[in-house]
Amino acid sequence: MSTKAPAPKPVHPLARKLRFARILNVVLGAVAAFLLVVVIALSVPSAGQAPAAGAPQTPSADAAGEGAGGSGSDSEIATRDPDDPLAIGDVDAPVVLVEWADFRCPFCAVVTNETLPTIFEEYVDKGLVRYEFRDVAFFGEESIDAAVAARAAGEQGKFPEYLEAVFAAAPEKGHPDMPREKLIGFATEAGVPDLAKFEQDLDRADLRDAVLASTAEAQKLGVTSVPFFVAGDQAIAGAQPIENFRALIDEQLAAAGE
Structure with missing residues (x-):
């Protein structure tokens, strides 16, 4: 009695790009190391011979490290910006989960x-994972308005609370309306300290432009549905069970030597 092998798990095009970037980094690192050996060999004088005037000096260890592989494919997506108001967790965490x-x-x-x-409880709070949020506006103008509001709350240090307030009020299905008064209500619930500034920020063109740019960048990367997650060179789409997220994160932690 023969058994069929399980069908291969579909791979999102973005994951393929990330894996290629990681392979490319390894190749470039090997090339850089080889060139470094050549430079050192050419710069070291023969025994008993003083270096000629103007001869190249041996590169320092710090110089040799620059550009030799970079920070891996993590840098392709994650920013690790310490001033990012939409990020939660240790900036130096081994793994970054981007949503x-x-x-x-x-x-x-x-x-x-x-x-x-x-x-958050199992990974972020323990310093193992950093969470970076990327807003997109796939469902019209009110999606833009809500993202602007979240950015405004984030500038006052209340992004996590605003994120929680918005989604806690979401219906089981359908796309909720996001009128201005509702966005202000979420800010009150989230404890945004300066509500007057928050209301003014809802009309800021730079915040709106940032949302549109984030949406365009997501589409450029091939993110066409949400929620969508990337950790390292792996991508996961949809509201999947927690076990799938644990497997994704644990794999990346192992790759990072954790």
Whole structure:
């Protein structure tokens, strides 16, 4: 009795790009190391011979490290910007989990309400994972308005609370309306300290432009549905069970030597 091998797990095009970037970094690192050996060999004088005037000096260890492989494929997506108001967790955590989400997406709400709390408790709070949020506006103008509001809350140090407030109020299905008064209500619930400034920031063109740029960048990367996650060179789409997220994160932690 023959058994069929399990079908291969589909790989998102973005994951392929990340894996290629990691392989390319390794190749470039090997090439850089080879060139360094050549430079050292050419710069070391023969025994008993003083270096000629103007002869190249042996590169320092710091110089040799620059550009030799970089920081891996993590740098392709994750920014590790210490001033990013939409990021949560240790900037030097071994793994960065990047999420793209629309504030009017019901499946994004499911992940935020049911999955992220566990990820934060088991990984982020322990310094193992850094979470970086990327806003997208796939469901119209009110998606843009909600993302602008979240950025405004983030500038006052209340992004995590605003994220929680928005998705806690999400319906089980459909895309909720996001009128201005509702966005202000979320800010009150999240404890945004300066509500007057928050209301003014809802009209800021630079915040709106940032949301549109984030959306365009996501589409350029091939992110066409949300929620969507990347950790290292692996991608995962949809509101998947917590076990799938644990497997993704644990694999990347192991790759990072944790």
